[in-house]
Amino acid sequence: MIDLLYFAWVRESIGIGHERATPPAEVANVAGLIDWLAMRGGGYAEALGDKTRLRAAVDQLFVPLDASIAGAREVAIFPPVTGG
Amino acid sequence: MIDLLYFAWVRESIGIGHERATPPAEVANVAGLIDWLAMRGGGYAEALGDKTRLRAAVDQLFVPLDASIAGAREVAIFPPVTGG
Amino acid sequence: MLVTEAAIDIAAELDALERACGGAVATFTGLVRDDGGVEELFLEHYPVATEKALSDLAAEAARRWSLAAATVIHRVGAMAPGERIVFVGTVAAHRAEALEACAFLIDRLKTDAPFWKRETRGQDARWVGERESDRDAADRWKRS
Amino acid sequence: MLVTEAAIDIAAELDALERACGGAVATFTGLVRDDGGVEELFLEHYPVATEKALSDLAAEAARRWSLAAATVIHRVGAMAPGERIVFVGTVAAHRAEALEACAFLIDRLKTDAPFWKRETRGQDARWVGERESDRDAADRWKRS
Numbered sequence: 406m407i408d409l410l411y412f413a414w415v416r417e418s419i420g421i422g423h424e425r426a427t428p429p430a431e432v433a434n435v436a437g438l439i440d441w442l443a444m445r446g447g448g449y450a451e452a453l454g455d456k457t458r459l460r461a462a463v464d465q466l467f468v469p470l471d472a473s474i475a476g477a478r479e480v481a482i483f484p485p486v487t488g489g
Numbered sequence: 490m491i492d493l494l495y496f497a498w499v500r501e502s503i504g505i506g507h508e509r510a511t512p513p514a515e516v517a518n519v520a521g522l523i524d525w526l527a528m529r530g531g532g533y534a535e536a537l538g539d540k541t542r543l544r545a546a547v548d549q550l551f552v553p554l555d556a557s558i559a560g561a562r563e564v565a566i567f568p569p570v571t572g573g
Numbered sequence: 574m575l576v577t578e579a580a581i582d583i584a585a586e587l588d589a590l591e592r593a594c595g596g597a598v599a600t601f602t603g604l605v606r607d608d609g610g611v612e613e614l615f616l617e618h619y620p621v622a623t624e625k626a627l628s629d630l631a632a633e634a635a636r637r638w639s640l641a642a643a644t645v646i647h648r649v650g651a652m653a654p655g656e657r658i659v660f661v662g663t664v665a666a667h668r669a670e671a672l673e674a675c676a677f678l679i680d681r682l683k684t685d686a687p688f689w690k691r692e693t694r695g696q697d698a699r700w701v702g703e704r705e706s707d708r709d710a711a712d713r714w715k716r717s
Numbered sequence: 718m719l720v721t722e723a724a725i726d727i728a729a730e731l732d733a734l735e736r737a738c739g740g741a742v743a744t745f746t747g748l749v750r751d752d753g754g755v756e757e758l759f760l761e762h763y764p765v766a767t768e769k770a771l772s773d774l775a776a777e778a779a780r781r782w783s784l785a786a787a788t789v790i791h792r793v794g795a796m797a798p799g800e801r802i803v804f805v806g807t808v809a810a811h812r813a814e815a816l817e818a819c820a821f822l823i824d825r826l827k828t829d830a831p832f833w834k835r836e837t838r839g840q841d842a843r844w845v846g847e848r849e850s851d852r853d854a855a856d857r858w859k860r861s
Contacts, residue, residue, distance in 0.1 A: 410619065412617055412618075412619055412687065412689055413617055413689035413691070413700050414700045416617075462619070462622055462687070465619075465621050465622040465625055466622075467622075467685075467687075481619055481622070481687075483619070483687065483689065484689065484700065484702075484703070485702075485703035486683075486684065486685075486686060486687050486688055486689060486703075487683075487688065487689050487690045487700075487701040487702070487703060487704070487707075488616065488618070488647060488658075488659070488682060488683060488686050488687075488688025488689070488690065489603055489647075489658070489659050489679055489682045489683035489686075489688070489707075489812075494763065496761055496762075496763055496831065496833055497761055497833035497835070497844050498844045500761075546763070546766055546831070549763075549765050549766040549769055550766075551766075551829075551831075565763055565766070565831075567763070567831065567833065568833065568844065568846075568847070569846075569847035570827075570828065570829075570830060570831050570832055570833060570847075571827075571832065571833050571834045571844075571845040571846070571847060571848070572760065572762070572791060572802075572803070572826060572827060572830050572831070572832020572833070572834065573668075573747055573791075573802070573803050573823060573826045573827035573830070573832065573851075583728075583731055584727075584728045584731075587727055587728075587731075587746075591746070591748060591799070591801075594799075595748070595750075596747060596748050596749075596750035597745070597746075597747060597748070598744075598745070598746040598747075598748065599743070599744070599745050599746075599819075600742075600743065600744045600745075600746075601741070601742070601743050601744075601812060601815070601816060602731075602735070602741075602742040602743075602744075603740060603741060603742075603812065604735060604739070604740050604741070604742065605740075606739075606740035606810065655735070655738075657735075666750065667850075668745060668747065668823055668824075669850075669854060671745070672745060672816075672819070672820045672823075675743075675816070676816045676820075679812055679816075680812075706811075706813075710813060
């Protein structure tokens with residue numbers, strides 16, 4: 406069971422900011438997780454279809470999309486940051 | 490007749506911050522003016538003896554010591570600046 | 574290091590920085606601009622991760638420069654044009670350290686901390702895109 | 718641009734800068750340090766020439782960067798440790814311009830404006846010498 410967090414337009418497209426899910430064992434990294442979620446269609450497909458527009462954090466640490474999710478408790482998916 | 494201004498330790502050594510003087514015609518530049526004033530001895534000699542420690546402005550414009558004083562109305566002599 | 578929904582009280586922050594007993598205080602304040610009629614700016618963040626990102630930045634600044642104090646405050650939630658989004662303040666014995674650390678903190682905050690801006694103009698609300706220049710500005714601190 | 722014997726009111730200056738409608742405000746404040754027991758710092762200046770020097774610096778900053786506003790205030794006379802000697806503030810649409818112009822103004826002010834500092838420790842009053850590092854900091858703006 407992984408906590409999934411969505412921010413900014415990813416959150417708005419999907420319609421929620423937080424959910425919990427258990428991806429199948431063959432989903433090994435963040436990119437795989439995104440593809441698996443996008444298969445749900447609708448807002449998920451819209452938000453997660455183009456991975457070049459997405460960034461991620463595993464357990465609050467920024468990671469590249471090929472980072473492993475083995476043992477992850479929290480994965481966040483979001484657009485490039487624009488603060489400051 | 491030139492207005493002469495002294496600042497910081499130059500002023501303190503000489504004992505006054507402002508005076509008026511008419512240097513002889515052969516005094517052509519700031520360095521010459523400083524030498525001419527230093528010849529007065531006392532605080533003037535003390536303040537003006539070492540020109541490497543001095544900077545100058547002619548009519549409120551910073552100049553090198555070989556700058557002409559022809560037509561100058563105001564010459565200021567002072568140490569390197571230390572503001573800010 | 575603080576993320577807050579409340580307005581940023583600069584006078585109080587400056588007062589605290591000046592009491593840190595350095596000779597040089599540098600600050601940067603980012604304000605909401607009314608670019609093309611922006612009426613509201615909404616700042617979203619990733620709470621636990623923003624605190625970690627800001628602490629990491631402060632720790633890196635403290636490693637690189639000798640600072641008497643450093644403050645980073647980022648506002649979140651809805652703001653109007655002219656309001657303060659972010660405040661960075663640094664104190665050091667000499668000005669070069671304070672100025673460089675201040676520029677470092679705001680440059681890196683722009684790319685390393687999980688904040689997102691949404692601008693509202695009338696009925697049109699849109700999320701601000703990544704700026705290439707922000708990435709370049711943050712990168713220069715990695716090279717040096 | 719102002720040379721004054723009165724204490725510098727930073728809150729009022731920041732307020733004015735923020736009203737200039739830029740998105741980025743950078744400031745630098747120099748405070749009297751109590752280096753080795755300094756009890757009083759006395760700032761002397763060359764009145765007409767300081768005003769000219771500060772105006773020239775502001776004009777050069779306005780040529781080099783697109784600024785919505787710039788403020789330089791330098792205090793003169795006797796000050797105690799912790800008091801503000803100098804305040805520089807800049808406003809621009811984007812942060813790089815505000816930060817660079819602020820650093821430029823304080824770096825060049827240190828070498829181009831006719832101010833002199835005298836430190837008093839007990840019975841010992843001495844004029845501060847030129848700092849090589851100040852000349853280097855000012856020079857980098859001439860090269861770039």
